[in-house]
Amino acid sequence: MPISDRTAQLRKGVLELAILAVLDREECYSIAIIDRLGEHPALTATPGTVYPLLARLDKAGKVATRWVESAGGPPRKYYRLTDEGRAALAEGTTAWSALSEAMQQLLGKRGEA
């Protein structure tokens, strides 16, 4: 796999975890998820990136959806975490913490050198 593909996959993996974290706080419709991510500049993502990830999480059973009436517009599709999604979030959080700590140490040492 070319390195650029790996970088894209890494970002998608992080965004997937970020979406799970957003949905762990509250049930959201798609644009609201993008807005929540956008509150953190490093996680800003376009609908073109987020929507396929939502489709993937839905297919994998990590999120469930339901239609909710919207005032003054068509019904919205809301996403919420399933038990499987919560388990994936817990696993991802552990992996991310370990990875982040290791990278901090590694990059910190590089800065000191």
Add this chain to the structure above:
Amino acid sequence: MTTSYLRAVGAHLDGLGRADRAQALEALAAQLDELNEAGVDPLEVLGPPERYAAELVEALIGDVAAEEPRFRVFGIPIETRGLLNGGVRSRIFDPENPRIIVPRLLGAGWTLNLGAVAVKLKLIRPDDATSEVFEQVPERAVRIAQFVPAAVAGVAAGVVAVAWRGLPDRVPSSFDLGGRTRGSASKFSLVAGVLMGVLPAVWALRQQDEVEDRLVDAASATMLASVSVSTVAASVLNARNPQGRWGLAVPVMLPAAVAASLSVIVVPLRAGLRRVWRDAEAPASTPSD
């Protein structure tokens, strides 16, 4: 706009199963409504429908790692993503994967990982096939590689064309382990044998953005074209000399087919590597101020 965008995406979701397709389109319809409500043009944020459809297909069928087959039946790998998924296609040239035998790109069974073969033969290192190296492969080398399967397929077509008039109505179509004729078919079956090499060769000639995709497709097509040459030649030679053991030509030619397809991808890759190494050395050889 919303409806036409949805319809255009739907027209490019052939790689998905019916249930996945319906689920993805239902979600997209809701998302397009939200964008519409926010006054956002879907073309602006999602890109052209065909590209967005490809993203969706990649996200949904990419759940299964490209190195692994989509399904297994009684342990036999079955793959359906070979034509759509570049990651799956690159399975036949994955130097980082040490397994030489890998699941086929399309259909049931296994195929060779030419990347692992190249590493075992010490032609390249496992981490040589990066996008940086592929980008440095000279365009001329890529184009020559793309023409190799067409040239090999042309040999099969030439053999059939030259021998056609002298062939009996029925020609050998299968051989036993000793290379003798086991079954026969109409001589028009040779045309199918030739097409087995010609069609992938034509497919490999198409223009693609990624050098890696062009070389991987050329290597696959070279393998099929080489097998086509050996089967067609075995049939023609056995038809002319029924006592011969020309069926042995098929297994005997297999190493040559592997060598040919390996060359199609490794020779250009090494040319790219030489350029990368040269560029890396250049600053060191320049005297410092």
